Amino acid sequence: MYSIYHFTLPALMWAMVLWRAPSALGGTRASRFLWGFLAAVAVALTTRPPEVDQVIRTLTGSPDLSVLVKHLAVLASNYSVLEYVIAVHGRGPQRARAAWLRLVAVVAAALALTVLFVFFFEHDPGAPPTRVTDAHLGDPAVRLYETIVYVYLGTATALSAKLFWSNRRSVPAGLLRAGVVCLASGSATGFIYTLYRVVFLARQESRPELPGRGTPDALSEILPVISLLLVVVGVGLPPLRTLVRYIGDQYALWRLHPLWSDLLHAVPSVAFGPRMGRTRDLFVAGDRTLDVAHRAFEIRDACLVLRDRSAATGAERPAQAAGEAAFPGWAPNARAEAEWLFSVLHEEPEASRGEPPPLSDSGTPAEEVAWLLKVAAAYGQLPRGGAAGTVQRSAGKEVR
Numbered sequence: 001m002y003s004i005y006h007f008t009l010p011a012l013m014w015a016m017v018l019w020r021a022p023s024a025l026g027g028t029r030a031s032r033f034l035w036g037f038l039a040a041v042a043v044a045l046t047t048r049p050p051e052v053d054q055v056i057r058t059l060t061g062s063p064d065l066s067v068l069v070k071h072l073a074v075l076a077s078n079y080s081v082l083e084y085v086i087a088v089h090g091r092g093p094q095r096a097r098a099a100w101l102r103l104v105a106v107v108a109a110a111l112a113l114t115v116l117f118v119f120f121f122e123h124d125p126g127a128p129p130t131r132v133t134d135a136h137l138g139d140p141a142v143r144l145y146e147t148i149v150y151v152y153l154g155t156a157t158a159l160s161a162k163l164f165w166s167n168r169r170s171v172p173a174g175l176l177r178a179g180v181v182c183l184a185s186g187s188a189t190g191f192i193y194t195l196y197r198v199v200f201l202a203r204q205e206s207r208p209e210l211p212g213r214g215t216p217d218a219l220s221e222i223l224p225v226i227s228l229l230l231v232v233v234g235v236g237l238p239p240l241r242t243l244v245r246y247i248g249d250q251y252a253l254w255r256l257h258p259l260w261s262d263l264l265h266a267v268p269s270v271a272f273g274p275r276m277g278r279t280r281d282l283f284v285a286g287d288r289t290l291d292v293a294h295r296a297f298e299i300r301d302a303c304l305v306l307r308d309r310s311a312a313t314g315a316e317r318p319a320q321a322a323g324e325a326a327f328p329g330w331a332p333n334a335r336a337e338a339e340w341l342f343s344v345l346h347e348e349p350e351a352s353r354g355e356p357p358p359l360s361d362s363g364t365p366a367e368e369v370a371w372l373l374k375v376a377a378a379y380g381q382l383p384r385g386g387a388a389g390t391v392q393r394s395a396g397k398e399v400r
Contacts, residue, residue, distance in 0.1 A: 030087035109148050249291065271298075306341070338376075
């Protein structure tokens with residue numbers, strides 16, 4: 001047995017089980033089946049370490065019950081992942097009869113494995129638990145037992161791979177679609193593992209005196225690990241997409257905050273959101289996409305109020321700012337808007353005589369946010385007044 005089975009994979013799967021538990025308890029049918037799949041895989045992997053096998057021996061008195069527990073857990077995981085993919089990507093209305101037939105099939109398979117294992121297997125207290133099947137492949141009961149396991153495993157993995165792959169284009173491109181592709185690849189790898197095991201066991205059975213029979217096979221150990229890791233990545237990518245979006249929204253709020261804070265105090269007539277500090281804003285949990293949009297709209301509304309005030313003075317358009325070249329990489333309009341806002345918000349003497357730059361042509365909320373992020377970045381780089389020798393910009397002129 002490879003050391004990766006001892007602690008790494010079981011710990012990873014139990015961490016996934018705990019992580020997904022809240023969404024399973026209060027979530028959809030698909031969420032519950034996904035959680036059931038993860039829990040069943042965690043149980044199957046937990047039976048592999050010798051320490052766990054010894055605990056099972058001590059509690060039950062059976063020398064190899066861990067093998068039956070592992071295979072029953074594998075059946076449960078196959079059933080759960082198949083129900084999950086049907087619930088998420090199934091085509092057409094779900095029929096209660098078909099769902100019941102799938103449940104009856106897995107229960108019948110589990111009962112058959114239990115009966116064969118308890119009443120027809122040879123149990124050797126001095127042998128490793130895996131030898132209860134691997135060392136008796138010529139026994140009709142063992143052949144039937146292995147047939148049930150691999151027929152069900154092959155059918156479930158093949159159907160799951162087909163459904164995941166055929167529905168990959170029905171989800172948005174990016175991490176979500178990459179997750180579906182990983183799930184399809186993991187299911188396909190599980191099917192390949194099934195075919196390999198069938199061929200491997202058939203060769204073993206045809207040569208009963210083969211030396212080392214019953215010992216672990218390298219490919220039989222590696223393929224399930226690859227399949228499992230692909231499934232774990234596929235399950236984890238959609239939440240990672242949410243995390244990436246959350247971090248991006250928090251970063252946008254951080255960049256917009258200085259301009260938003262100055263406008264909040266300068267234009268109290270605008271209905272701003274909750275007042276909070278820049279650092280405290282980072283500790284707000286939940287989806288922040290709407291918060292970014294609201295903050296952008298608040299900034300835009302405040303800017304429009306300032307434009308109305310400027311228009312009421314009958315101002316003339318000032319000359320181009322001498323310091324525009326100090327902000328390479330920014331669009332001239334964003335830079336000009338930042339300088340004009342800075343002159344107005346910091347009450348520079350000639351601010352009231354400066355006409356604001358043209359409005360941006362943002363057509364969507366995302367474009368508006370992108371525009372204001374440029375304005376806020378340029379605004380943050382402008383020097384604040386009050387220090388000796390500081391250059392202040394006033395309507396496009398440098399004043400000391």
